[in-house]
Amino acid sequence: MRRLLLALPAFAFLLTFFYLPLLSVIGLGFDPKAIIQILSDSYHKRVISFTFAQALASTLLTLAIGLPGAYIFGKYDFPGKRILKAIMTIPFVMPSVMVALGFLLLFGKGGPFGGLDILYSWKAIVLAHAFYNFPVVVRMVSALIERVNPSYEEVAMTLGAKGFTLFRKVILPLIMPGILASALLTFTFSFMSFSIPLILGGYRYATLEVDIFTSAMVMLDFKTASSLALLQILLSLAFMYLYLKALQLYAKREEQKVMRKPERITLRTALWAVPYFLLVSILILGPLIAVVYDSLFYTGSFSLEMYRRAFSQEYNPMFGTTVLRTIANSIFFGVLTVVISTLVALPLSYSLVKWRFKGKVIADALATLPLASSPVILGLGYLLIFRRTPLYGSWMIVALAHSIVAYPFVLRAVSSALVKIKENLYEAALTLGANEERAFLKVELPLASKGIIVGAIFAFAMSIAELATTYMLARPEYTTLTLAIYKFISSRQFGPASALAVVLMAISGVSFALIERIGEEVW
Numbered sequence: 001m002r003r004l005l006l007a008l009p010a011f012a013f014l015l016t017f018f019y020l021p022l023l024s025v026i027g028l029g030f031d032p033k034a035i036i037q038i039l040s041d042s043y044h045k046r047v048i049s050f051t052f053a054q055a056l057a058s059t060l061l062t063l064a065i066g067l068p069g070a071y072i073f074g075k076y077d078f079p080g081k082r083i084l085k086a087i088m089t090i091p092f093v094m095p096s097v098m099v100a101l102g103f104l105l106l107f108g109k110g111g112p113f114g115g116l117d118i119l120y121s122w123k124a125i126v127l128a129h130a131f132y133n134f135p136v137v138v139r140m141v142s143a144l145i146e147r148v149n150p151s152y153e154e155v156a157m158t159l160g161a162k163g164f165t166l167f168r169k170v171i172l173p174l175i176m177p178g179i180l181a182s183a184l185l186t187f188t189f190s191f192m193s194f195s196i197p198l199i200l201g202g203y204r205y206a207t208l209e210v211d212i213f214t215s216a217m218v219m220l221d222f223k224t225a226s227s228l229a230l231l232q233i234l235l236s237l238a239f240m241y242l243y244l245k246a247l248q249l250y251a252k253r254e255e256q257k258v259m260r261k262p263e264r265i266t267l268r269t270a271l272w273a274v275p276y277f278l279l280v281s282i283l284i285l286g287p288l289i290a291v292v293y294d295s296l297f298y299t300g301s302f303s304l305e306m307y308r309r310a311f312s313q314e315y316n317p318m319f320g321t322t323v324l325r326t327i328a329n330s331i332f333f334g335v336l337t338v339v340i341s342t343l344v345a346l347p348l349s350y351s352l353v354k355w356r357f358k359g360k361v362i363a364d365a366l367a368t369l370p371l372a373s374s375p376v377i378l379g380l381g382y383l384l385i386f387r388r389t390p391l392y393g394s395w396m397i398v399a400l401a402h403s404i405v406a407y408p409f410v411l412r413a414v415s416s417a418l419v420k421i422k423e424n425l426y427e428a429a430l431t432l433g434a435n436e437e438r439a440f441l442k443v444e445l446p447l448a449s450k451g452i453i454v455g456a457i458f459a460f461a462m463s464i465a466e467l468a469t470t471y472m473l474a475r476p477e478y479t480t481l482t483l484a485i486y487k488f489i490s491s492r493q494f495g496p497a498s499a500l501a502v503v504l505m506a507i508s509g510v511s512f513a514l515i516e517r518i519g520e521e522v523w
Contacts, residue, residue, distance in 0.1 A: 021381025102287020320476020417451020
């Protein structure tokens with residue numbers, strides 16, 4: 001009982017700042033008449049259908065791009081492998097608003113790929129989702145390919161199997177849990193995506209998430225927004241249930257301790273691997289290079305004019321504060337998010353990983369559920385619950401919302417680190433005279449420190465990139481860098497937006513370097 005008391009403040013935090021807002025949305029949205037009206041409305045029906053279609057198309061494209069890379073990374077060793085793996089990490093820490101800006105510059109009328117005419121269409125949305133999610137496929141599937149027991153292949157080869165038949169009959173069934181889990185995760189992320197459809201699709205290609213945001217923030221119709229949110233919550237829960245089931249199969253396969261020795265890449269494989277990685281590098285680095293280029297060139301010549309405009313009050317009257325203050329706000333909210341989400345995730349993950357108690361399955365589900373929610377629904381819940389309290393309009397409500405958004409990823413990172421700690425180390429500390437608190441501080445906490453640090457870095461990066469809750473809850477003086485970039489994009493000032501995006505890229509780049517250096521997996 002004393003142990004569980006340590007986790008109670010964390011559960012109380014989740015109850016107050018996640019479950020109560022969520023229940024308020026469900027309570028307002030649970031109206032059969034409103035739901036029937038939504039399902040019979042042609043606009044909402046088209047939005048729901050499009051949300052499914054773009055998520056499915058995004059998943060298929062992501063698999064098509066990611067699986068060849070997973071196969072090469074998992075099976076072969078070659079020069080530059082570490083650098084390419086590092087490049088694959090970039091999309092995880094790049095704010096979606098900055099990537100959307102890069103796509104606008106690349107595929108806009110004046111961009112190098114403007115002739116493809118994919119901007120403001122479903123094609124741009126699907127391509128941007130693939131940009132974000134294909135590294136998930138590469139990492140998850142390659143991890144299982146590395147664990148394919150080589151004796152299985154040897155036995156199959158002695159029976160005459162080779163080439164594609166060997167892959168289809170032996171390797172594919174063994175890596176299928178990784179393919180399934182990464183596909184479901186990609187589908188769920190694409191289904192709940194907000195910034196990418198909002199900026200690249202507009203209202204013509206709105207998704208369910210954009211529809212909820214528009215109903216609440218433009219139409220001020222909280223009832224319809226809540227009913228739409230209820231539908232999305234039910235669908236998201238179903239997707240997360242399937243993902244967690246697939247993740248269990250993935251975890252069992254990941255327990256395979258026999259690791260295959262990477263082979264030297266053959267000339268035949270290199271002939272298609274080199275063009276593949278060239279295209280992937282262009283896909284990842286292209287939007288980032290376009291943003292940097294746009295920030296440094298004005299009327300065809302090198303210039304810092306866009307930076308002058310970005311930091312000039314003359315060009316940003318819509319912010320309600322200075323650009324320097326938006327940078328300070330982003331860092332301030334990022335630090336608060338790290339502190340709050342870590343303090344919540346650490347006791348919860350420790351309780352769920354290390355202890356056995358009645359109702360553990362329910363507690364695990366309650367702790368994980370925020371992963372199935374979205375920032376827009378969270379922002380809507382905060383508007384319903386806190387708009388008549390002193391918390392509304394304060395800086396604290398923004399920090400709390402960012403913490404709830406980041407918390408599931410911190411929980412995942414810390415839990416992954418705690419699972420790897422051998423129980424006999426803790427027991428040895430107890431037999432040597434240490435009490436439980438001292439054994440935790442001296443043995444387990446140092447061993448879990450990498451996971452905690454990676455979780456904290458991810459929390460900071462997610463707070464820096466967060467747009468929806470900041471847009472819905474922050475007063476003008478609490479405008480963040482991401483929100484400032486979005487406002488520049490909305491007013492078609494792409495140059496100043498690019499200048500601020502480079503600043504954001506630098507901050508995110510530090511996160512990328514730290515995560516890559518520490519090298520912990522968080523999914």
